[in-house]
Amino acid sequence: MSINEGYTLTVLGAGVMGSAVLSAILASKPSPFPGKIYCCTGSESSAQRLQTTYGESVIATFGKDNVKPVEEADVIILGCKPYMCQAIIDSVKSALNSDKIVISLLAGWTIEQLQNVSGTSYIARVMTNTPAKYGCGTAIVSFSNDLQDSKFDSTRDSIMKIVDTVGMAMELPEKNMDAATSLVGSGPAFVLLMMQALAEGGVRMGIPYETAKKCAAKVMEGTAKMVLESGQHPEALKSMVCTPGGTTIGGLMVLEDKGIRGSISRAVEEAANIASSLGKK
Incomplete structure (x- = not known):
């Protein structure tokens, strides 16, 4: 089994994450690239919105009309909410068969x-995240045992190319997926909370909000790029910013006093625990 140029891609459940990955694929045009793309939703209004958004690049369907796109699909991206999965699969069950490749974006479902x-x-x-829509997302991929066979090397490579369009894709064993759901999937919300706090601190000290927001966002973007490109441990980079008796070490001590480090780590832990329960019946 291989994914060939011009294959048919069906996004089953083109919600927030399904649309984010679709946008990344259309922007990056990985090879192989689909010759036909279907977007399947649950309502006519959603289908119309997707058709308006993506134009001739996709064919948007809803309700009973979703059966044909699933039947024709070589690759299905399952992008619905976890609690909706069973009902959506049941609605197109007649179109599914053992030859389909399913790329699931669902948290919790094994x-x-x-x-x-x-x-x-x-x-x-x-498991990916909302920055995928802008080509700067992160994705963790786990493959079923059948796809891990050496005869499917090219298929796995094609899937990784599809997923890599979100920004960066890495493969991990499935046992790590709940932690990845928390770190990668929930992580943007944790970062946005920190960004908001930085901006509001600037506002508190007299900086206009729009300026403070842009500064906070750029500080986080630049710091992340520094970590990725330098390869150094965050602790080593942090120490470079701390002048003895200076402003940075003073601020860091307040954060440590408030238990910020532990709170963030515990937030990842709690989100991972919740993720592990999402697919349980």
Whole structure:
């Protein structure tokens, strides 16, 4: 089994994450690139919105009309909410078969569960995040045992190219997926809270909000790029910013007094625990 140029891609459940990945694919045009793209939703208004957004690049459908796109699909991106998965799969069950490749964006649903409901063994379980819409997302990918066979090397490579369009894709064993759901999937919300706090601190000290917001966002962007490009441990980079007796070490001591480091780490832990329960019946 391989994914060939001009294959048919069906986004089943083109909500926030499904649309984010679709936008990334259309912007990056990975090879192989789909010759036909369907967007399947639950309502006529959603289908019309998607058709307006993506124009001739996609064919948007809803309701009973979703069966044909699933039937024609070589690759299905499952992008619905976890609690909606069973009902959506049931609504197109007649169109599913063992030859489909399913790329699941669902938090909590295991590869085994996805195999059972979809009827195919070829599953790529993906956790990504909302920055994917802008090509600067992160994605973790786990493959089903069947796809890990050496004869599917090119298929896995094609899937990684599809997923990599979000910004950066990395492969991990499925046992790490709940932690990835928290760190990667929920992480943007944690970062946005920190960004908001930085901006509001600037406002408190007299900087106009719009300026403070842009400064906070750029500080976080630049710091992240510094970590990625330098390869150094964040602690080492942090120490470079701290002048003895200076402003930075003073501010850091306040953060440590308030337990900020532990609170953020515990937030990741709690989100991972919740993620592990999402697919349980």
